[in-house]
Each structure stands twice: as structure tokens, then as C-alpha cells.
């Protein structure tokens with residue numbers, strides 16, 4: 001029975017290009033997961049898009065002296081290109097400034113309001129007297145107010161150092177990002193989401209998922225223990241989804257970007273359904289059917305929103321299913337030789353941009369390296385000096401070499417056909433026994449969201465495959481015992497098929513090359529048939545190099 005999965009990857013703000021840190025966080029693991037599910041025959045929708053609203057977009061537009069939609073259009077297109085270049089293939093890459101998204105978000109907000117979970121309250125807010133406007137979220141910076149943090153660069157909505165949400169009125173030494181002025185406190189009002197009413201249900205839900213990554217569980221259960229605050233879900237801003245309420249005071253206010261952004265997953269699903277089936281209402285199969293598993297892939301800084309606020313919004317709306325998993329990666333730090341390790345940051349100029357990477361390198365090297373150092377449970381570092389070794393010694397010399405040498409040998413000495421198996425000896429049988437269990441072992445790691453362990457399992461098998469090839473010495477037996485030589489090559493081609501099938505979710509471009517080299521149709525190149533032997537006598541495709549050697553690491557001066 002095929003299972004059904006709705007997989008989302010966090011929406012990047014449409015105000016910048018993508019760098020390696022983004023890809024390592026949410027997008028690459030999500031893509032591997034989706035490709036694996038599809039290879040197994042499961043039904044999957046893979047949803048992403050740009051987050052076009054919020055202060056970051058408006059700030060970028062103001063700094064560049066253009067309109068917000070102009071900023072959005074430019075970066076949306078660049079992000080979509082970069083994802084495609086890396087083989088990260090969403091079913092839809094939507095836009096939250098689309099009319100469908102705006103209507104969907106307004107209807108959602110209205111329903112949460114009608115259900116009694118949004119309350120209008122007077123509040124005080126920071127105001128820039130020089131600019132003559134309120135300073136929501138990232139329009140203000142200051143020192144983090146959480147005990148033990150002290151980050152002097154905390155933004156008005158969230159502290160990037162400790163990951164907690166910020167109350168801007170509690171920031172130390174607040175400064176307007178627009179003018180540098182010291183803000184005043186003025187009265188306004190907003191609609192507050194009554195988050196505390198969901199504390200118990202959220203706790204029970206998270207405790208019911210022991211399989212989630214421990215950092216997500218610990219972080220969210222810790223916040224629930226402290227008690228969730230009510231949160232303002234509207235803003236005094238010019239750019240965003242207009243508050244839909246009939247209340248005359250709603251004029252000029254927009255939804256908080258973190259209210260409308262996750263609804264993007266829903267509106268983009270509806271948009272995709274309309275494009276593919278002609279019925280936007282089919283989105284309900286993906287969002288309101290308990291048979292569908294909803295999986296959100298995010299970076300660690302999005303944990304509060306995806307594992308607490310968004311599920312509470314879904315409960316408040318009332319007709320949606322809760323996510324089955326919220327898979328967060330930690331931050332990937334970045335280190336060049338002779339420099340300190342730090343968080344990848346465009347403001348500090350320590351980012352490797354995807355578009356620059358793709359001009360010089362193949363997508364597979366980055367997909368491989370980022371998975372092999374994936375910050376799945378703790379922060380890890382991208383090390384420029386390591387990148388070259390991982391690519392050349394592992395990807396090229398171990399995995400790529402095994403497939404290439406096997407197919408080349410079959411072309412040279414067996415007329416490009418799969419030789420007969422003949423009678424297998426105990427060494428062949430032991431090798432094949434391990435091989436037959438490989439798809440199950442790798443699949444279990446991927447299902448458990450242990451992408452790095454899955455890749456390590458594949459590489460261990462690839463090393464074993466090279467040892468098998470070497471110990472069989474087919475270059476000698478072809479002169480002395482052609483039957484034994486053919487048997488070894490038969491087993492090696494079979495091994496290449498299994499390795500290529502299970503590596504394909506990680507390394508899709510190389511997987512496709514290997515499929516053609518092995519003479520397999522797309523229907524034969526699937527997870528469920530990964531351990532099947534190749535048919536003796538069938539023709540192989542031309543041998544190709546799967547991965548190229550590299551001379552220097554991306555981002556490193558030559």
C-alpha cells in the first residue's frame with residue numbers, strides 16, 4: 001500500500017540569494033526524503049515557495065529604493081533557479097504575495113477569530129519618531145532580554161543566538177533599524193492569538209512523538225513548561241496580508257508574517273492541485289486526511305513557529321491534521337583554513353552562494369558533503385579543507401570508481417553485456433547477503449530522519465564492493481578462468497545497481513547517469529527493486545564518470 005506524505009521545506013524570505021547554510025538546513029534533507037519516498041512508490045507532494053511578506057522584505061525594498069514586489073520577483077526567481085540547479089525539485093515553488101495565498105490566509109485568520117482564539121488588545125509598541133512609524137519585529141535591534149544570552153544584536157522578533165522569541169519592549173538599548181534613532185513607546189492595538197489555551201494539547205502531542213529529533217522535543221517541551229505567551233498576530237505595516245476583519249480598526253494593519261507564512265504550505269498545495277488536477281479543493285486530501293503524514297523540514301531557528309505556533313493555529317482553525325514530524329537541522333557553521341569557525345552569514349560576508357557554487361562545481365559534491373556533515377542533532381561546521389577530501393576520496397574514488405570500473409570492465413571483456421552468474425561461491429553469497437539488506441538498512445535510516453547515517457551505510461557498502469572487486473581480481477581471472485571472471489563482474493554489476501538505486505535520493509544526477517550505464521529503465525530503477533540482479537545478457541549503456549575530482553573547495557580562493 002503506498003503511503004501518502006505532504007512534505008514541506010521552510011519558506012525562504014524573498015529578499016536574498018541562497019547560500020550553503022540554507023541548503024544544509026531544510027532543503028537538502030527534505031529533497032532526499034521526498035526522492036526516497038517516490039522511489040519506494042509512496043505518494044508525495046513536495047511544497048515550498050518564497051516568503052514574500054514581513055519586515056525583511058519591506059526593509060530590503062526600502063534600502064534598494066524599489067517596491068516590495070520588485071524585490072520579491074527578483075529573489076524568487078534566483079532562489080528557484082538555485083534549487084533546480086542543485087536538484088532540489090519541489091512540486092511547486094509558490095509565492096505568498098499571490099492572490100490565492102492572500103485569500104487563503106485571510107480566510108484562515110477569520111476562522112481562528114470566529115472560533116474565539118484572537119482577541120483585540122491595547123498594547124504599547126516601539127515607534128521611530130524620526131521615521132514617523134511603528135517599529136515591528138526586525139525594524140528594531142537591541143540586547144536580548146533572555147537570561148544567560150546577552151546577544152547585543154537581537155532582532156525585535158527573535159534572538160538568533162538563543163533562538164527564543166523577543167518582546168521588543170524588553171530589548172536592552174533598542175535602536176531603530178531605519179534611522180538609528182532611539183525608539184519611543186507609543187500605544188496601539190493588535191489581535192492576539194491565545195496560545196496559552198493550547199499548551200496542554202501541544203504538550204500531549206509532542207510527548208506522543210518520541211521519534212522526533214531530541215533537540216526539537218527538548219526545546220519545545222522546555223518552552224511549554226515555562227508557559228507560552230499570547231502573541232500579537234497583526235502588525236502596523238504597509239506590506240503584508242491585510243487583516244480581513246470587519247472591525248473598522250483593522251484598516252491599515254496586516255497579518256504578522258509568521259501567521260501567514262506557514263499558511264503558504266496550504267495555499268501552495270491548493271495552487272499545485274489546481275495546476276495538476278484542476279481542483280484546488282483537492283488540497284484537503286493532503287491536509288485534512290489522517291492518512292496523510294505531514295512532515296515539515298526547517299532550520300533550528302524556525303522551531304518555535306513550526307512545532308508550537310503553527311500547530312496551535314491548526315488546532316484553532318479546527319479542520320486540519322497536525323504534522324507527523326517537524327524535522328529541524330541545527331545551524332551549519334563555516335570554517336576556512338586559518339579563520340575562526342562562525343555561523344554562515346551574508347552580513348559578515350562568510351557565505352558560499354549557491355549560484356557561485358554552481359558556476360564552478362557539480363551539485364553532487366555539495367549534496368554529498370552537506371549530508372556527510374549534516375547538523376542533524378548539533379551544530380557542525382562546513383570546513384573548506386575537508387570538502388576536497390570528501391569529494392575526491394569518497395565520492396570519486398570509492399562510490400564513483402566502483403560503478404565506473406565495473407561497467408568499463410564489462411564493456412571491455414564482455415561486449416557491454418551482463419555476464420552470466422554461474423555458481424556463486426561462499427564469498428559471493430556473503431557479499432550478496434549484505435547487499436540484499438542494504439535498501440532496508442538505508443531506508444530505515446532515512447525513515448528515521450538520519451540522512452547522514454543512511455549515507456554512511458551506503459559508503460560502507462561501497463568500500464566493501466571495492467574490496468570484493470579487488471579480491472576477485474577479474475583482470476587476472478579473465479585470462480585463466482573466464483567463468484569465474486564473469487561471475488565476479490555479474491555480482492559487481494548487481495552491486496552497482498543496488499548502490500546506484502539507494503544513492504539516487506542523495507545524488508540524483510549521478511543516479512540517473514548510473515541508471516543509463518546499467519541499462520535500466522526508470523521503472524526498474526526503484527527502491528523496491530534495488531537488490532534485484534541484472535538480467536544476464538542484457539546490454540549496458542556507455543560508461544561515464546559519475547563524479548568529477550575537484551582541486552579546491554567552493555568559496556576558497558584559488
Ligand SMILES: [Zn+2]
Nearest residue numbers: 144149159162
Ligand atoms: Zn538571546
